[in-house]
């Protein structure tokens with residue numbers, strides 16, 4: 001693999017590009033972040049799933065670094081911080097913090113998505129008292145007057161904390177430019193999702209997944225270039241032809257990310273994954289953030305009005321599960337795989353409402369759970385394979 005921060009974008013091999021991305025996300029010592037810091041002299045701030053305003057950090061010269069779990073690293077001390085009936089991601093994050101992997105980060109932002117993350121932010125303050133720790137209190141009221149005012153204030157607070165940690169002050173023109181950079185990135189992501197929806201055999205989800213996750217540790221400009229290269233390479237593959245697989249949406253894995261082996265297993269079991277909620281931060285907005293007017297207001301407005309349904313967002317009017325049903329129609333899926341991390345309260349509390357909505361709409365579904373360090377997939381393979389077969393045999397398509 002090329003030495004980072006940039007991957008070898010001149011490669012003509014999709015295999016090389018994908019394996020470089022895979023190596024990048026497996027290396028918990030974060031070489032790309034360390035190289036970026038040496039090159040730029042800037043600070044790097046980690047963030048937990050699912051969403052933080054990366055544009056704001058970027059505008060202040062900060063590298064946002066997504067921490068969405070550490071896969072199957074050996075947990076030695078992380079288990080001591082949490083009871084056993086809790087998801088895996090906080091343990092692996094504590095482990096990364098204590099084993100020095102996150103030393104290159106100058107701080108962490110914890111978005112308000114669940115009690116586990118809230119508790120983790122408090123622990124982080126005690127464990128790493130010399131670093132920036134910010135609990136991003138995301139509003140659950142989506143009116144401009146209440147939620148908007150609250151969120152804008154929180155962004156201003158975060159911005160000031162970044163300055164205190166060594167970042168440059170926020171300027172409107174810089175924020176506008178950062179919004180443009182992230183809009184370009186989102187468009188590249190959306191284009192790949194559109195391509196996969198149309199021709200899933202061209203864009204295996206296991207490959208798309210590692211390309212997306214590479215964006216968690218790369219500067220946004222590099223990641224956009226990577227996605228464009230990835231898109232050109234997958235479209236140039238002549239040996240990828242459609243086979244008779246069931247088109248499914250995979251939902252529930254918006255926070256702790258599934259092991260790569262699980263995604264490969266689902267694809268091998270006879271499923272084309274045509275939509276998902278992996279690495280949610282890269283698709284947090286349905287469309288572009290406005291590039292005109294006050295840029296901080298634009299960030300706030302996008303959060304209030306343009307974010308997709310997610311278990312960590314309260315729906316005050318409308319019906320839980322409605323958007324999922326709509327997504328099934330939009331991507332031509334034949335079934336839904338509910339695939340959530342074990343002990344994930346937000347995902348598993350939503351699931352009965354989602355399954356009820358999907359059932360009412362006559363859409364087949366099945367459900368299973370995983371942990372980021374799951375290593376045995378045989379049972380899931382049999383379940384997903386049987387589900388795919390039943391769709392192909394009895395759905396009448």
Ligand code: SF4
Pocket residue numbers: 087088089090113114115116117255256341343344345346347
């Ligand atoms: S996996 Fe679920 S419960 Fe665990 S930190 Fe993420 S949102 Fe919270």
